[in-house]
Amino acid sequence: MSVNPTPHWLNQFALVWNRLNSDSLAGLSDIYHPELEFRDPSVTLHGLAAFKTHLAAIYQNAQEVHFDLGHCVIESPEQLCQTWQMQFRHPKLAGGRLITVDGISELRHGDGGIFYHRDYFDLGAMLYEHLPLIGAVNRRIKKGLAP
Template sequence: MTPSNDLREAVLRLADFYARLQPQDLDRLDHFYTPDARFKDPFNEVRGLPAIRRIFEHMFASLHQPHFVVTSQLVDGDQAFLVWEFRFRMRRFDTTTEQVVRGGSHLRLAADGRVLDHRDYWDAAEELYEKLPVLGALMRWLRRQASR
């Protein structure tokens, strides 16, 4: 097997890990991330497994039934891009409606296939803020004003 095939298989395993992720799986983060991996999204920028674990723990504590649906993936050398939908229900506000945040993750991989750098891209205003009761109305008004 060539190194690029190994990395493709590593990305497939990683996508499957995200799709099935449950709180007990956080004990296996070291199988998927290097000890000093970096993670960045619209709300966080951290380095190291303990900090990355805290982000996932917060996700499980704050949301009901959070899960990822990876809809496509691209692998080029030691980099990958996953396109995903993050599905969940709020624990507060509207607790019955499933919410969907669409985004993507740019990953840089170590030779062993573990993630060195993970950067999530998604529009916090459109995908999250507009769904919140009071803030959503303000965000929709601002969007209308900006488009005039």
């Protein structure tokens, strides 16, 4: 079995995301293509400028945001999946307590940077479960579906 070496761009991705905060969003230009396509369960964005605006809003509204990168599955030097855990505090969610969400990013890289970034995570665990009325309904539905 051969092991794919870690592509240089993944190391750059890790450096940028490990240091990411509201003051370091300009560093995203070092790793992403200007025509980036970004998708997650809540939004689809086209262009690096739109992605930066999206992240700026997240950092502005949250009291704390931190990403811990985990295991990476390298499909090829141009495509991989990166696990992560996000921890954040938002004054309107969970009474301002720390919320932890696990996720995975599918990344595709080409000339000019990462041109496709899709995040997979449980939007209920991130948002809905921490809203007063909707949270109770969401937890009941999950409990009812469990074996």
